[in-house]
Amino acid sequence: MNLLYALPRVPLAGGPTPLQALPRLSAALGGPTLWCKRDDLTALGGGGNKARKLEYLLAAARADGADTVITFGGAHSNHARMTAVAARMLGLEPILVLTGTPLDPPVGNLLLDHLAGARIEWAPDYGAGRDALVADLKAELARAGRRAAWIPGGGTTPLGAMGYVRAALELRAQCEAEGIRPAAMVCAVGTEGTWRGLRAGAALARWPVAAHGVAVATPAERAGFGVGPPQGFFAEMAALLGTPLDVPPAAIDEDHVGAQYGAVTPAAVAAMALALRTEGLVLDPVYTGKAMAGLAAAVRAGRYGPDDHVVFVHTGGWPGLAPKAAAIAAESAP
Ligand SMILES: Cc1ncc(COP(=O)(O)O)c(C=O)c1O
CATH class of the missing domain: 3.40.50.1100 (Rossmann fold)
Known part of the structure; x- marks a missing residue:
């Protein structure tokens, strides 16, 4: 069992x-x-592949009362695209913290992120700069009375x-x-x-x-x-x-x-x-x-x-x- x-x-x-x-x-x-x-x-x-991870991660986010989902990835992250779409399907607000160079016009996953209406924030790096940006976002949301779930890059937990x-x-x-x-x-x-x-x-x-x-x-x-x-x-x-x-x-x-x-x-x-x-x-x-x-x-x-x-x-x-x-x-x- x-x-x-x-x-x-x-x-x-x-x-x-x-x-x-x-x-x-x-x-x-x-x-x-x-x-x-x-x-x-x-x-x-x-x-x-991220759909299978998100089935569990977003169930936990919902159980926790989240109304917003924040995740992280490279500019062309498949994980970010799928998280944005899944969040939308569940009535949650997607925020994507991305690194790399934004392409103008956006293509591929980044274009789909835009179409899904995800809020996109560009992080200066994969480490301290990213962490500071996520902390700021969480504080901003908390001040607005919102509750954010954090999903690590790749959905790997x-x-x-x-x-x-x-x-x-x-x-x-x-x-x-x-x-x-x-x-x-x-x-x-x-x-x-x-x-x-x-x-x-x-x-x-x-x-x-x-x-x-x-x-x-x-x-x-x-x-x-x-x-x-x-x-x-x-x-x-x-x-x-x-x-x-x-x-x-x-x-x-x-x-x-x-x-x-x-x-x-x-x-x-x-x-x-x-x-x-x-x-x-x-x-x-x-x-x-x-x-x-x-x-x-x-x-x-x-x-x-x-x-x-x-x-x-x-x-x-x-x-x-x-x-x-x-x-x-x-x-x-x-
Ligand atoms: C298309 C694709 N294949 C494979 C992987 C790797 O999966 P994992 O991060 O679980 O090793 C990813 C991760 O982003 C992916 O987007």
């Missing part, structure tokens, strides 16, 4: 999202049988990661229905919430599947996201679930970041082209293109054999193409 299905949750993601066979991509890579968990198709504001515990259980049921036992689930690793959630879900279900996480940010950049080490995080998840959680340690695949978070790499653009040409999957340059580059490299290196099944967890991110259009076009020119 565990408390997963007793945790307060507002349905935002729809689903179950499809588990799609990828026969043409499998043939093109010449290795294992590949599948795709289509979390790019979650039913919230253009889709993506032990509660938010429950969305991916749920996703792992959903995926396991789909794999059983297909009669397959996958060797691994492959996903992009940013703030680690998706990857940690999948691992916790597999541990909870005693499902022997590896979670192959492909980094999209350098270790130093990831440390800056401020999520904290896994042991304490999994312990908090176990407390929420009301059951011990024995999550085996796992290493992150660090080989596909490029120079830094957000850098457009030739391998990611090649993976984007391959996925689109073989299976009609739209990947993005910042997250899923790099995760697919990691999967393709692992297949080429023989990490997965011809008898294996491997599930690529598509976490969305298509609005991330627009701000990187020039670099993608330059990399994919014939």
Whole structure:
């Protein structure tokens, strides 16, 4: 027994999202049988992984009596876009604290943030300047008699990661229905919430599947996201679930970041082209293109054999193409 299905949750993601066979991509890579968990198709504001985290985070915000939601991200954050839309759907006011360079006119996620009517505040940095701005915003709202919920960047908290515990259980049921036992689930690793959630879900279900996480940010950049080490995080998840959680340690695949978070790499653009040409999957340059580059490299290196099944967890991110259009076009020119 565990408390997963007793945790307060507002349905935002729809689903179950499809588990799609990828026969043409499998043939093109010449290795294992590949599948795709289509979390790019979650039913919230253009889709993506954050919908699952927000189901829990916004249920908690509502239970706390919040009328406003403040979150943080880069200028082109998928998380910020999905939080803004989800807040609107629940009648909450979205405030986005963003870093980076505002594009004029806005494109991609930033354009959608504008369309969703989110209030946008630009933070000078990821650290003290951001924290001071958020503190000022909270004080301003409190003076106006309003109550704000704070959602950390990426929605990565032990509660938010429950969305991916749920996703792992959903995926396991789909794999059983297909009669397959996958060797691994492959996903992009940013703030680690998706990857940690999948691992916790597999541990909870005693499902022997590896979670192959492909980094999209350098270790130093990831440390800056401020999520904290896994042991304490999994312990908090176990407390929420009301059951011990024995999550085996796992290493992150660090080989596909490029120079830094957000850098457009030739391998990611090649993976984007391959996925689109073989299976009609739209990947993005910042997250899923790099995760697919990691999967393709692992297949080429023989990490997965011809008898294996491997599930690529598509976490969305298509609005991330627009701000990187020039670099993608330059990399994919014939
Ligand atoms: C499209 C997409 N994929 C993957 C990720 C990484 O997820 P996480 O931050 O949970 O590691 C993100 C995070 O912003 C994302 O937007």
